[in-house]
Amino acid sequence: MHLFVQQVINGVLLGGMFALMSIGLSLVFGIMKTANFAYGALYMLGGYVAYWSSVLLHAPYPVAVLAAFVVMFGAGILIEVAGFEPLRGNEDATLIFGLGLALVLRGGAILAWGSQSRFIATGGPGSVEIGSFIFPTARLWAGIASFAIVGAIYVLVSRTRWGRVMRAVADNARRASLLGINARVVYWLVFGLGTGLSAVACVFLIPVFSLSPTVDESALYIGFAVVILGGLGNIVGCAVAGMILGIVTTLAYGYTVSTIAPVFPLLVLVLTLVFRPQGLFGTRGRLA
Amino acid sequence: MSILFREATRRDVFRGSAKTAGALLLSTALGGRVAHAAVNTEKFLQNGKIAFGTILPLSGGFTVVSQPWIHAIQYAIEEINAVGGVKVGGQSYQVVNPIGDEMYSAAGGLAAFKKMAADNVHYTGGYVSVEAPAAVQGINVRNNAMLIEGITGKDLCLTNNTLRFYEYALAQATGPYMAHYAFHVLKARRVGSIELANTWGNDFYMSFRRTFEQLGGKMLERSFLEPSQTDYSAEISKMVNAKVDLFYIIMGDGPGSAVALQARNGGLSGIPLMAQGAWGPEMFQEAGGAPSIDGTVYPGARPYVTWDEAHTKLAARLHKDTNLWLNNWFWHGYDSTKIVLWAMEKANSPDPREVIRAIPAVATERANELMIRPQGAVTTKDKGVFLKIPMWLGRFNAKADFMKETALVPVEGEMYRGLPGWMPENWEGYTANPHSSKVNWYPTLDELLAMRKAAGEKIVSVSL
Numbered sequence: 001m002h003l004f005v006q007q008v009i010n011g012v013l014l015g016g017m018f019a020l021m022s023i024g025l026s027l028v029f030g031i032m033k034t035a036n037f038a039y040g041a042l043y044m045l046g047g048y049v050a051y052w053s054s055v056l057l058h059a060p061y062p063v064a065v066l067a068a069f070v071v072m073f074g075a076g077i078l079i080e081v082a083g084f085e086p087l088r089g090n091e092d093a094t095l096i097f098g099l100g101l102a103l104v105l106r107g108g109a110i111l112a113w114g115s116q117s118r119f120i121a122t123g124g125p126g127s128v129e130i131g132s133f134i135f136p137t138a139r140l141w142a143g144i145a146s147f148a149i150v151g152a153i154y155v156l157v158s159r160t161r162w163g164r165v166m167r168a169v170a171d172n173a174r175r176a177s178l179l180g181i182n183a184r185v186v187y188w189l190v191f192g193l194g195t196g197l198s199a200v201a202c203v204f205l206i207p208v209f210s211l212s213p214t215v216d217e218s219a220l221y222i223g224f225a226v227v228i229l230g231g232l233g234n235i236v237g238c239a240v241a242g243m244i245l246g247i248v249t250t251l252a253y254g255y256t257v258s259t260i261a262p263v264f265p266l267l268v269l270v271l272t273l274v275f276r277p278q279g280l281f282g283t284r285g286r287l288a
Numbered sequence: 289m290s291i292l293f294r295e296a297t298r299r300d301v302f303r304g305s306a307k308t309a310g311a312l313l314l315s316t317a318l319g320g321r322v323a324h325a326a327v328n329t330e331k332f333l334q335n336g337k338i339a340f341g342t343i344l345p346l347s348g349g350f351t352v353v354s355q356p357w358i359h360a361i362q363y364a365i366e367e368i369n370a371v372g373g374v375k376v377g378g379q380s381y382q383v384v385n386p387i388g389d390e391m392y393s394a395a396g397g398l399a400a401f402k403k404m405a406a407d408n409v410h411y412t413g414g415y416v417s418v419e420a421p422a423a424v425q426g427i428n429v430r431n432n433a434m435l436i437e438g439i440t441g442k443d444l445c446l447t448n449n450t451l452r453f454y455e456y457a458l459a460q461a462t463g464p465y466m467a468h469y470a471f472h473v474l475k476a477r478r479v480g481s482i483e484l485a486n487t488w489g490n491d492f493y494m495s496f497r498r499t500f501e502q503l504g505g506k507m508l509e510r511s512f513l514e515p516s517q518t519d520y521s522a523e524i525s526k527m528v529n530a531k532v533d534l535f536y537i538i539m540g541d542g543p544g545s546a547v548a549l550q551a552r553n554g555g556l557s558g559i560p561l562m563a564q565g566a567w568g569p570e571m572f573q574e575a576g577g578a579p580s581i582d583g584t585v586y587p588g589a590r591p592y593v594t595w596d597e598a599h600t601k602l603a604a605r606l607h608k609d610t611n612l613w614l615n616n617w618f619w620h621g622y623d624s625t626k627i628v629l630w631a632m633e634k635a636n637s638p639d640p641r642e643v644i645r646a647i648p649a650v651a652t653e654r655a656n657e658l659m660i661r662p663q664g665a666v667t668t669k670d671k672g673v674f675l676k677i678p679m680w681l682g683r684f685n686a687k688a689d690f691m692k693e694t695a696l697v698p699v700e701g702e703m704y705r706g707l708p709g710w711m712p713e714n715w716e717g718y719t720a721n722p723h724s725s726k727v728n729w730y731p732t733l734d735e736l737l738a739m740r741k742a743a744g745e746k747i748v749s750v751s752l
Contacts, residue, residue, distance in 0.1 A: 113611075
């Protein structure tokens with residue numbers, strides 16, 4: 001029983017990290033209806049911004065997080081303006097652009113920085129024990145950051161004026177323009193925010209998973225799995241889906257073997273799509 | 289018509305069959321000799337050059353492993369070319385080095401090999417994934433191309449393949465020493481392990497387990513991993529719950545370092561680690577990651593546990609070219625390439641079927657010119673040639689200056705230094721079907737030593 005509880009704790013922490021990985025993707029998909037297949041690569045790039053800030057500029061960890069957010073927010077706007085915006089309305093072209101960008105960024109990262117694993121230490125003990133249960137510190141921080149960011153995005157989208165503007169654009173960009181909202185700028189900001197959040201997620205996860213040019217794959221797959229399970233673009237769904245997939249993944253690896261375990265989270269995803277195609281929290285017209 | 293309906297006695301049938309069989313045998317033997325004699329060596333020598341191909345991943349996470357290897361082969365070839373190339377039949381040939389992308393997959397390895405075979409490349413070295421050389425096995429013989437590989441796993445390196453040069457230590461030979469060290473020096477009694485879920489991982493696990501259990505230790509938790517896996521919290525918690533006092537990580541590169549990092553932060557902070565697979569200075573992770581790896585016990589070839597002028601030159605060059613450091617995988621490619629090219633000179637032929645027979649002599653006669661100091665090679669009837677490579681158990685020193693000193697410091701204890709990384713020539717594994725259940729595939733250390741004694745094997749100590 002003790003091991004089972006520990007595995008559930010592991011699952012909750014992993015779920016928090018999954019939610020953190022996918023929040024940026026969910027936001028962009030929810031507001032802009034853009035399936036950004038470069039998401040994983042941008043996530044990885046944000047990690048490198050933080051890593052080099054930390055190693056070359058000796059920036060403290062919080063400053064590295066901030067640097068990653070700011071740089072990738074700007075990069076996100078640039079990519080939206082130069083890449084996705086001209087292709088808007090053509091889903092095939094958007095998809096191919098995203099995939100192409102991901103390949104270029106990953107290959108470029110390998111050429112520029114090599115494929116070895118990088119790491120940022122957060123300092124302090126590696127884990128804390130509460131009773132006889134172990135909480136790895138880095139995972140704990142990532143979990144806390146995840147819920148804080150999910151909560152902040154939820155409040156931003158559903159309780160603020162800016163959120164109303166975003167939802168208006170998401171609902172119908174042309175109608176929003178007639179009301180005086182500059183949809184283009186909203187798209188820029190949302191894409192920038194989504195990309196910045198992906199970078200923040202990566203920085204929080206470096207002390208757990210470390211960083212290499214290939215972390216983009218897992219971020220992309222997990223991101224899409226969480227977003228689809230939670231309901232496309234639903235912020236709360238993102239947190240709940242992350243948690244479900246985290247717990248299922250951990251229990252699967254804990255009680256089966258690694259060759260079979262990956263099937264279980266996918267099974268949850270498939271069954272959800274069969275019985276509830278819109279995802280757990282997906283409802284038409286709702287964003288948060 | 290009458291001949292078709294002629295009555296034939298049983299004796300006639302036997303006589304006829306015997307004559308036919310004899311004729312077939314004679315024509316095959318003569319034909320074979322004629323065919324062999326008629327091999328056109330021109331096709332081995334494209335435009336007056338010998339092609340030695342490299343098949344390794346050119347992109348993705350496993351370039352950490354492949355980059356030092358790719359460059360090691362290049363550097364060895366450049367050294368040979370600089371002194372006049374390979375001399376065959378009174379002529380000197382420069383060596384060219386086409387590179388194929390293995391893509392860390394069977395499909396990638398196979399496609400790269402087929403392209404090289406079509407281009408008349410008769411030597412391919414590298415192969416980092418287990419799946420790639422498995423896919424190429426057999427096809428290489430049909431194409432008269434020598435396969436130079438170091439990935440272990442009995443279902444991989446003990447299959448029939450007359451044109452295989454296996455250039456690294458066998459898991460069966462080193463595993464028992466790892467177990468002995470774990471039990472007697474590290475005082476481990478309860479071992480947990482995680483291994484790559486394939487024949488490579490299984491070999492290392494089993495060869496460790498048999499000796500460790502014979503000594504009185506217990507193997508408590510056996511976990512598996514996939515190369516794409518990133519989270520190991522579930523496996524680590526099982527180890528913590530089982531109260532293991534040693535953690536054996538049978539996987540290198542990114543997944544290996546991630547396992548170590550997560551183990552250290554997940555409740556296994558104070559116990560020793562042992563490792564297999566591609567472990568090099570790249571594993572240490574900068575900016576505070578080193579403590580998760582420091583002190584891990586790992587088997588390395590001689591050049592990995594020593595340092596001299598050659599190391600300094602090669603380290604500087606490799607780091608400039610790849611931003612990486614010398615590791616076991618570098619030495620895989622570096623010396624084995626030289627051995628094969630020197631064997632061409634020894635055989636006075638570029639034909640792989642003759643070259644492979646010359647490898648054991650070259651590995652003995654020119655051992656002192658090689659960094660790994662081999663003690664010859666084992667020639668099998670139909671499974672290729674296995675290099676006899678001495679190995680050292682060492683501890684990773686994450687604080688080392690990787691440009692100036694070795695990252696792997698040999699441990700104390702004579703028996704762990706220069707241990708034979710090959711199986712003795714009388715081991716039935718060299719002749720048996722790898723799927724046979726009658727073979728002792730994973731002998732204990734006692735059984736291994738008895739086997740060496742029976743074989744009259746003489747092991748020369750190699751100085752550091």
